[in-house]
Amino acid sequence: NAGVTQTPKFQVLKTGQSMTLQCAQDMNHEYMSWYRQDPGMGLRLIHYSVGAGITDQGEVPNGYNVSRSTTEDFPLRLLSAAPSQTSVYFCASSYSGLVTYNEQFFGPGTRLTVL
């Protein structure tokens, strides 16, 4: 199993550009999520999904869109990048449903800089 994969690892954007951060998992996990990590702050939830076709907002959703057309993939879209979106982005997945204690599996992260 590859686990949780993210592409790209690094990205530099100009203000106003759009892009998609890719996330995929091969563990048949129902729950997938996107976090951003900023200096001096804990990981913050952007969006999450409890299954294909179902997404919801987390703590900091503004400026980001997600979709979940398949169980495996959960892309994060930046519609019009802003310098405030400079951060490290992590995708994570876990089982859900009847499993009570859901270990989170994290991707390697994408370091995004918006100029």
Added chain:
Amino acid sequence: KNEVEQSPQNLTAQEGEFITINCSYSVGISALHWLQQHPGGGIVSLFMLSSGKKKHGRLIATINIQEKHSSLHITASHPRDSAVYICAARYGGSQGNLIFGKGTKLSVKP
């Protein structure tokens, strides 16, 4: 607002020392996670627990539900333990989202 507080923020230890990292949280969690973030940035899950104690190698995690407090202990610390240790609380049942602490940066000197 549900919050997770960790202490200390930074910790420097000599190789072989016993290390404790603390985490406190608000009421009503369904599980408490401890994670390790390597210097290269990767994050791995160490423990999930909702009661008692868990042990894996030199790592021990405990939780006290009444005091809303969890600790991560590292015995016989080694320089390869140097990392950021993150506590995260799951609120709202097994489907609830995680709230993360800011992390404790541990540096173990040889």
